[in-house]
Amino acid sequence: MMAGIETVAVIGAGVMGAAIAAHIANAGTRVLLLDIVPDGATNRNALADGAVARMLKADPAPFMGRKAARLVETGNFEDNLGRLAEADWILEAVIERLDIKQALYAKIDAVRKPGSIVSSNTSTIPLATLVDGMPESFARDFLITHFFNPPRYMRLMELVTGPATRPDAAALVSDYCDRRLGKTVVVAKDTPSFIANRLGVYWLQKSVTEAVARGIPVEAADLLIGKPFGIPKTGVFGLLDLVGLDLMPHVNASLAAALPETDAFHDANRPLPVIETLIAEGYTGRKGRGGFYRLNRVGGAKVKEAVDLSTGAFAPARKPKLEAMSAAGRSPRKLMEHDSTEGRYAAEVMAATLAYAAGLAGEVADSIADIDEAMCLGYAWKEGPFALIDRIGPDWLADRLEAEGQTVPPILALARGRSFYRVENGRLEQLGLDGAYSPVSRPDGVLLLSDIKRATKPILKNGSAALWDIGDGVVCFEFTSKMNAMDDQIMALLGKTLRLVKQDYKALVIHNEGTSFSVGANLGLALFAANIAAWQQIEGLVALGQQTYQDLRNAPFPVVGAPSGMALGGGCEILLHCSAVQAHAETYMGLVEVGVGLIPGWGGCTEMLHRWQSFGKLPKGPMPAPAKVFEILSTATVAKSAAGAKELLFLRPEDGITMNRARLLADAKARALAMVEGYIPPEPRDYVLPGPAGLAAMDMAVQSFRKLGKATAYDEVVSGALAGILSGGDSDPIEVVGEKTLLKLERDRFAGLVRQPGTLARIETMLMTGKPLRN
Known part of the structure; x- marks a missing residue:
C-alpha cells in the first residue's frame, strides 16, 4: 500500500x-x-x-x-x-x-x-x-x-x-x-446529500417558502434568520444569491427524488413562482444580473434593490426596524416567542430546522458534534443546531413540537431536563443516542485554546487580554478585546507576561481563536483622545507600544506568533517582533496605517526595513530596501495568504505555515519548544539609508501617482511622513543609522500626523463606514 x-x-x-x-x-x-x-x-x-x-x-x-x-x-x-x-x-x-x-x-x-x-x-x-x-x-x-x-x-x-x-x-x-x-x-453516512447540505437545503427552502407564505420581505427575513441565531449577515436570501438561484431547483429535485415520502423536506419543497421568474429573466444571483438583491444604477449612482416576493418587482433595499428583534436583544428564544408576524416567522423556520436536525442524528452521522461541525464549517453558522438548541432550551423546543402535534425526535426527548453538551471535569461532552454523554474527541495533534479555557483559569487577565498555561512550560497570550484591537491594556498585560515568563516558563505563544488575529490599534480610543486633544496620552501609547514590542523581540526566551485571519496594523507589528511565526495558511497580514492617515508607529517601519535589507533579493545599496518598503506601506498592501506574506516579507523565509487552523496552536507550541535550548535574542540592528536624496525620490514617486489620479492630496502628506522615516531623515548615505533613531522618527512622524484634520477625518470615516476616506 x-x-x-x-x-x-x-x-x-x-x-x-x-x-x-x-x-x-x-x-x-x-x-x-x-x-x-x-x-x-x-x-x-x-x-x-x-x-x-x-x-x-x-x-x-x-x-x-x-x-x-x-x-x-x-x-x-x-x-x-x-x-x-x-x-x-x-x-x-x-x-x-x-x-x-x-x-x-x-x-x-x-x-x-x-x-x-x-x-x-x-x-x-x-x-x-x-x-x-x-x-x-x-x-x-x-x-x-x-x-x-x-x-x-x-x-x-x-x-x-x-x-x-x-x-x-x-x-x-x-x-x-x-x-x-x-x-x-x-x-458522513451514505445518505442523500450527506450532512451539511441535507440540513442546509432544508433550512434554506423552509426559510424561503415561509417568507413567501407570510409576506416577509427579503431584507426582514435576512435580519431575522441571521444574527440572532449566529448565522452570517447574508442570512437566507443573500446566501442564495451567493451560491446561485439556478442551483436551487436542481438540488431540491435531487433531494426530493432521493428522500422517503415521510421526510419533512417534502412539506417545505413547494413550487415558488417568484424564483422561477427570476431565473427565467437572468436573475441567477451574483453571477448573473442579480438575484433576490441587485445593484441598479439610478441617476449615475449604484442603488441596492431587493425583490418583492409577492410581485417580483424590485425596489430600493432597506434595513427594516423590527420590533421583534429589538425586544429579543441577543436571545433567539425571545425572538421566537415574540407575538408578531416576524417572531412567528423566525419561530416556524428555526424550530422546524432544529427539529429536522435532531431527527437526522444517527441517520446522517453518529455524533451530534459532527452535525454541528458540518453546519458551522459548511454554512458558517456560529453554532451548530444542537448547540443552538441548548441556548434556546431543549425542553422549550420539545414542548413546542408536542403542542403542534409533531413527533419529538428521540435525541431531543433524551435531552429534556438536560442539554446536548456539558462540561465535565473540564472536558466538553456530547449527548449520544443511548442517552449517555461521551467526550467530544479531537484528532491527534489538535490543541484548542477553547479546550484549555474550559479546563483551567487564566494565569493573568484584564479587560483586553489573558494568559493561559498550555503545558510543557509554554504559555499562550490571548487578545480578548473587540476584534482583538490593540490597546493600552494589552500592552500592560503583555509587559507583565514577559516578566513572568522570564521567571517561571520556557516560551510564549501569541494566539487567539477569533475571526481575526487583530485588526490593529483601537481607533475609537485614538479618535476620542484626539478629539479632547489628549496628545500626550496618544504619544504615550505609541511609546508604550514601541517599548513593549522591543521588550518582546529582545526577550531571553522564544516568542512564537500564531495568527489566523486578519493581522493588520499593530496586529501585524507584534508578529514582526516575534522570534518566529507559525501562521495559518489563511492569514492576511499588512501594515495598513496609511489608510487612516497614519504610519506604522510600533516598530513596523524599522522591522520591514531590516527584513528587506536582510532577506529581500534586491540590488545592493542604501535605496532599494527603503524604496520597496515604501511601495508596500504607502499602498497599504495586504498579503492575501501566508504564502503571500512570505513574498512581502511580513513573514520571514523560515517562518512556518499550518494548513489546518485547528492544528495551529499545537504547531506553534512545538515550534517554541524546539527553539528553547540555546535560544539567543537578536542583536540590535543598524541601517544604511539614503537620507535626503532618498526622501526626494520617494516624494517624486508620490507626485507622479498624484498626477495620474492614483494618489490624493492627503496621500502626499502621509506618504511624505513615511518617506521621512524610511529614508533615515537627515542621515548621510554613508552613515550608519541605529534602530533607536528610526524608532524616534516613527514616534515623531506619528505624533505629527495624528494632529492633522485629514488624519482625523480618515479615522472617523473608517470607524463609521469601514472604508478608507480618499481625501
Missing part, C-alpha cells in the same frame, strides 16, 4: 474540479488536471488550461500564490488518461450524472496503479450507486470526498465510505485532507 499521497489527478476542470486542483497545489502537491477535448479545438487541453488561467485572475483567489499554480499540470482525457497511473489519488469532479461517472470509472480502473485511491466530489449521488457494477477491487479503493465551494476557503470536507472501502484508504485521504489541505474531515 502507499506510504502517502504525493501525486494527485483531478478529472474535471469545471468550477469545483479546478478549484480543488488549485488547493491541492496550495498544499505543495503535484496535481494533474484533465478534462475533455473540446470540439474543433486547436489546443486539446483548452478546458484545463483555461481553468488555470481564470483562477490566476480570480478574486477571491483559488491559488495562495503563483508558485502553487506551477504545480498544476494540464491535460485531456484522450491523450493523457494513461498518466493516471502516476497518481496516488484520483479525484473525479465531473457532471452529476451517474452514467458519465461510471463510464469514466471504467476507464480509470483500466489504467490506475494498484492501490491508488479513487474518490468522487459528488454531493447528490450515493456511494453505493456509484460503485454498483464496478469490480470489488475498485470498490475497495473508492470513497466520496465532498468539498465545499470555494475549496480553498471552506474548511469542511465530508468523507463517505462504503462497506467495501479499505479503512487504510479512508485514513490516508482523511489525514492528507486534514494536515495538508487544512480541512476538518467529518465522516
Whole structure:
C-alpha cells in the first residue's frame, strides 16, 4: 500500500474540479488536471488550461500564490488518461450524472496503479450507486470526498465510505485532507446529500417558502434568520444569491427524488413562482444580473434593490426596524416567542430546522458534534443546531413540537431536563443516542485554546487580554478585546507576561481563536483622545507600544506568533517582533496605517526595513530596501495568504505555515519548544539609508501617482511622513543609522500626523463606514 499521497489527478476542470486542483497545489502537491477535448479545438487541453488561467485572475483567489499554480499540470482525457497511473489519488469532479461517472470509472480502473485511491466530489449521488457494477477491487479503493465551494476557503470536507472501502484508504485521504489541505474531515453516512447540505437545503427552502407564505420581505427575513441565531449577515436570501438561484431547483429535485415520502423536506419543497421568474429573466444571483438583491444604477449612482416576493418587482433595499428583534436583544428564544408576524416567522423556520436536525442524528452521522461541525464549517453558522438548541432550551423546543402535534425526535426527548453538551471535569461532552454523554474527541495533534479555557483559569487577565498555561512550560497570550484591537491594556498585560515568563516558563505563544488575529490599534480610543486633544496620552501609547514590542523581540526566551485571519496594523507589528511565526495558511497580514492617515508607529517601519535589507533579493545599496518598503506601506498592501506574506516579507523565509487552523496552536507550541535550548535574542540592528536624496525620490514617486489620479492630496502628506522615516531623515548615505533613531522618527512622524484634520477625518470615516476616506 502507499506510504502517502504525493501525486494527485483531478478529472474535471469545471468550477469545483479546478478549484480543488488549485488547493491541492496550495498544499505543495503535484496535481494533474484533465478534462475533455473540446470540439474543433486547436489546443486539446483548452478546458484545463483555461481553468488555470481564470483562477490566476480570480478574486477571491483559488491559488495562495503563483508558485502553487506551477504545480498544476494540464491535460485531456484522450491523450493523457494513461498518466493516471502516476497518481496516488484520483479525484473525479465531473457532471452529476451517474452514467458519465461510471463510464469514466471504467476507464480509470483500466489504467490506475494498484492501490491508488479513487474518490468522487459528488454531493447528490450515493456511494453505493456509484460503485454498483464496478469490480470489488475498485470498490475497495473508492470513497466520496465532498468539498465545499470555494475549496480553498471552506474548511469542511465530508468523507463517505462504503462497506467495501479499505479503512487504510479512508485514513490516508482523511489525514492528507486534514494536515495538508487544512480541512476538518467529518465522516458522513451514505445518505442523500450527506450532512451539511441535507440540513442546509432544508433550512434554506423552509426559510424561503415561509417568507413567501407570510409576506416577509427579503431584507426582514435576512435580519431575522441571521444574527440572532449566529448565522452570517447574508442570512437566507443573500446566501442564495451567493451560491446561485439556478442551483436551487436542481438540488431540491435531487433531494426530493432521493428522500422517503415521510421526510419533512417534502412539506417545505413547494413550487415558488417568484424564483422561477427570476431565473427565467437572468436573475441567477451574483453571477448573473442579480438575484433576490441587485445593484441598479439610478441617476449615475449604484442603488441596492431587493425583490418583492409577492410581485417580483424590485425596489430600493432597506434595513427594516423590527420590533421583534429589538425586544429579543441577543436571545433567539425571545425572538421566537415574540407575538408578531416576524417572531412567528423566525419561530416556524428555526424550530422546524432544529427539529429536522435532531431527527437526522444517527441517520446522517453518529455524533451530534459532527452535525454541528458540518453546519458551522459548511454554512458558517456560529453554532451548530444542537448547540443552538441548548441556548434556546431543549425542553422549550420539545414542548413546542408536542403542542403542534409533531413527533419529538428521540435525541431531543433524551435531552429534556438536560442539554446536548456539558462540561465535565473540564472536558466538553456530547449527548449520544443511548442517552449517555461521551467526550467530544479531537484528532491527534489538535490543541484548542477553547479546550484549555474550559479546563483551567487564566494565569493573568484584564479587560483586553489573558494568559493561559498550555503545558510543557509554554504559555499562550490571548487578545480578548473587540476584534482583538490593540490597546493600552494589552500592552500592560503583555509587559507583565514577559516578566513572568522570564521567571517561571520556557516560551510564549501569541494566539487567539477569533475571526481575526487583530485588526490593529483601537481607533475609537485614538479618535476620542484626539478629539479632547489628549496628545500626550496618544504619544504615550505609541511609546508604550514601541517599548513593549522591543521588550518582546529582545526577550531571553522564544516568542512564537500564531495568527489566523486578519493581522493588520499593530496586529501585524507584534508578529514582526516575534522570534518566529507559525501562521495559518489563511492569514492576511499588512501594515495598513496609511489608510487612516497614519504610519506604522510600533516598530513596523524599522522591522520591514531590516527584513528587506536582510532577506529581500534586491540590488545592493542604501535605496532599494527603503524604496520597496515604501511601495508596500504607502499602498497599504495586504498579503492575501501566508504564502503571500512570505513574498512581502511580513513573514520571514523560515517562518512556518499550518494548513489546518485547528492544528495551529499545537504547531506553534512545538515550534517554541524546539527553539528553547540555546535560544539567543537578536542583536540590535543598524541601517544604511539614503537620507535626503532618498526622501526626494520617494516624494517624486508620490507626485507622479498624484498626477495620474492614483494618489490624493492627503496621500502626499502621509506618504511624505513615511518617506521621512524610511529614508533615515537627515542621515548621510554613508552613515550608519541605529534602530533607536528610526524608532524616534516613527514616534515623531506619528505624533505629527495624528494632529492633522485629514488624519482625523480618515479615522472617523473608517470607524463609521469601514472604508478608507480618499481625501
